Amino acid sequence: MSIRNGLLALLEDGAMYGYQLRAEFEARTGATWPLNIGQVYTTLGRLERDGLVVPVESGDDDDGYRRYALTPAGRDEVTGWFHTPVARGAPPRDELAIKLALALTVPGVDVNDVVRTQRTSTVRTLQDYTRLKVRADESGDLAWLLVLDSLVFQAEAEIRWLDHCESRLARFADRPSPTRTGARQPAAERIPVRR
């Protein structure tokens, strides 16, 4: 997700200092995606270069920090962002999918075991998210609640995929074993699962 759009959207509320933007971003997304202040200033620099934000005149604070405001072009950018679907793009490298693919061919690894261990762990994560949801609900923090729901549905999707893998594996168990191209390659050429 682009920090650019996030910062621009926050500036819809009015001009802000870099450190305020950072605090607001984290507050509104429940600190799920922490930003460092360097990222915020670099991004603001680029936005200024592109004419989407301007420093507010005489808006410096005592320490010389500048306050930024949206330009009309910046405002258009925010509107455009909210009305454009997020592109999925190329699938990001998924360690779990890679791990399972490799577990199929690396000798001595029980894929079912990998699936089961992962599922239990992801369900535990899901339990943790759910406890956080209960709290967010009690404190009426709708923005954080929506972010948590998103994490919940993603974790659930992973679990469903794992269930699906398990039944597919069971169905394949009766068939003759697949050609294990990976196993015949020298170890050095294989993709390491963990760095």
Added chain:
Amino acid sequence: MTTSGTDLVLELREVTRVHGGGANAVHALRGVSIQVWAGELVAIMGPSGSGKSTLLTLAGGLDEPSEGAVLVEGRDLGTLSRSELAAVRRRQVGYVFQDFNLIPALTAAENVALPRELDGMSARRARREAVRALAEVDLHDLADRFPEDMSGGQQQRVAIARALIGDRRLVLADEPTGALDSTTGEAVLRLLRARCDAGAGGVLVTHEARHAAWADRVIFLRDGVIVDETGPPAQVESLLGLGAEQ
């Protein structure tokens, strides 16, 4: 090990259930042991046919184990007379069936009030309680409707109200969110959770991980055997800032 302490609401001891016999015998459960404490919600997950409903019917005294024992609040159901068992089912156990099991000739309120009336409560009081239980599942307007005039999700909520009415110490729910959309399903889970937080023990069968996640523990069943279980909850505090390393 703890035996029949007052806080142990449900205990399955090495429970086996075999359907049929000889070459056609189906081992629906094989040596399953589970303890559910007061205040605890336990979820059971597993593929179709793994024995989840079998486990729940045994826990609710609707079926008997082939081997092993089922104890509800310390009483071995296998030692009870028919009428004692019926009383346990009416007073101590709330049961949400996978297929609702509402009585078609009774209205929503009458369905919910039935276990209370059977228990000797006056019809007026039972109805008052039933209407309150229906309100808890957002159905106060439909108290006088018959099941066939309700949507699947509404019938399901009636079934849930019926299981939660009165002071049942053990609540057993088989896929209680099956016919519900995601926010209504979540509302039902909140209700179950609240009932357990108030001191009941609960067992929830579900294939939806999102719903199982409301439980304190999740037990994974496969081919009639427990294959895995999530442990005690982590400290929620340590999770703020979760995802930071991703």
